[in-house]
Amino acid sequence: MASQEILREEPSRGSFINDPRIRSLFFQTLVVILLFGSIWWIINNVIENLQRLHIASGFQFLKSRAGFDISDTPIAYTSDATYGRALIVGLLNTIIVAVAGIVIATIVGFIIGIGRLSQNWLIRKICTVYVEIFRNIPPLLVIFFWYSGVLAVLPPPRESIHLPFGSFLNQRGFYFPRAIWGDGSWLIGVALLLAIAMAWFVAHKARQRQRATGQQFPVFWTSVALIIGLPVLAFFLGGMPLTFDFPKQSTFNLTGGFWVKPEFLSLLLALSFYTAAFIAEIVRAGIRGVSKGQSEAAAALGLRSGPIMRLVVVPQAMRIVIPPLTSQYLNLTKNSSLAIAIGYPDLTATAGTVLNQTGQAVEGVFIMMIAYLVLSLVTSFVMNIVNARMALVER
């Protein structure tokens, strides 16, 4: 003990300049001084500039009248509404396009990614070509391609292209029948919920039975039958309370039906097809990351190829896939801000308009940054929960 104390109390032989603790303290003090100095300088400049340009500061402008129109409004909005409401409309539009894009990109990406590992030479090559094309061109270019190259040169409404199920495609966008639910349609909703509950119950019971007796029960087909069958039954019992509002062609335009504008359509298509190329690569890496021994061992245990994929390969591949998949979802959400280039009113576009009208650049950019950071955090949070469920459970 004594020798240790002596060692500890022995004064450093070098100069105090070489003491790492003093150095670290010195550098950090320097950084803090520099940081606060520049912040102080910037704030001073900002205040001075704002006064010179007669720009108000603070968030009061959120309550004043916006005075501009927004083309896509998921919630009620007129030009008499406030700036705050305009920003909320923009945020909702961003969320809508991001969620729809994530769903489509995931489906397309998984199909292409699995296709790249296919036994089939032709399918493998087609998927490779897709990935190599879309990975190497800017997303903005893809958006323009859909918007100015494909959708804008479609025929005018009078010569709309007829698609199945009474849908139309023309310069002004995509029209499809809108479902109108009549009286008694609540029964269908209730039936659907009931079916989902029953399917869950069946799955639970089947698992218990398999653990106890080893007998299997066709859970998947029972669930499909329940989830489709019960609502259909309710549909007929309720007297078929569903009618469709078909889009009708009039002289200059189409009326009725559900109308998807070309801005939304091109943004959605571009984002999903662009991101799908990256998701495909992630999926491929994930499946190849599961060693061949795993599937061979499963085959040796007597599992067939379906259960091998479902029970052995996919759960392990998902562990590799989910973290990069999350960052692709975040990228898609962030890339949705490219909407401003074609005039889809997402958060960046509306905040940009607000910023131009009020001149309150600091507050405008601040709101944008906070909104995207919150969206990113929420996405990461959800994906972290999924990841935790998938993670290796170690003893």
Place this chain on the structure above:
Amino acid sequence: MQEHDMSWVRTEMALAQPAPPTEHGAYAWVRKNLIGSVGDAILTILGIAIVLWILPQVINWAFINAVWSGPDRTVCATVSQGGVQPDGWTGACWAFVNAKFGQLMFGTYPIEERWRPILVGILFVLLLVPMLIPRVPRKGLNAILLFVALPIVSFFLLVGGVFGLPHVETPRWGGLLVTLSLSFVGIAVSLPLGIMLALGRRSKMPIVKWLCVVFIETVRGIPLITVLFFASVMLPLFLPAGVTFDKYLRALIGVSLFAAAYMAEVVRGGLQAIPRGQYEGADSLGLGYWQKMGLIVLPQALKLVIPGIVNTFIGMLKDTSLVLIISMFDLLGVVKQNFADPNWATPQTPKSGLIFAAFVFWLLCFGMSRYSMYTERRLDTGYRR
């Protein structure tokens, strides 16, 4: 002594039998790769159908029906659109690209001064090619010329105003010139900045560490457009009245800061992969912090993350197209701007212009990714487990 040994040991191998005809040759390949099972055969038919549906259309459009040169829109428009092509014609309007080629490359850079960007381009290629070929010696000198001397020379050549060269303001720059110069300077700035941020994030000094973490995570959490908005709208507010910044420079700052944050995360991945023993070994040799990092850790860490670094570069090259939104005209911006030219407005013009731009971007990005794969293989010194 056994004279009549009945046992027999083979001394040479039997000749290998040729593989059965079902296992080699074209037929076996087709059987294995295209019609292995019923599902496979259906997929093959589907694949052939897709290829037969798309490929003739693409070839017809891009080559057979395409118009390669012409004075104005009439060559690319059908009769009913006021042109010379028969009704129902669709084909690429390469004449548009041909006529606008100078603009696509240099924007509105004065025509009599275009030799300057061309000279810069030639210098760039002359310095880049030996840099990329591993066998060419004097890499250090080459790197200094490419990353230090060339930017300075290019700056004076492109901006002008000295040595009797007329001054060309940056708003007149455009096209591929802006795309390449933004991304080259962005790459040259973001790599060192990203390395510094990554080192800062792993620093033992809490204040430095948290500053880096906050910067990296904030920038990674927001879209590039927001960063560009920040650079174009807020930077002027941050500076004293009267000090103005060139728009090009503002975009450059935005793009470089954005890429630096991503680069920092890539480099951090490499730093974390270096075993502790390397750090400790450097410490025990008595190396200081910068010696330890510069001589021992970073050379190994950067080698590990070459694919990630190149991916960031590719992302950056693609992202420069976003400067269009703060009304600067890179390659994509010039293409977009020319859609509005009434002289060339036909239904085929946007598609043709965009596909040309896509092809240029694709060539650059695909080339980079292939080169990175080659470097990765070359530098793979066998540490991979």
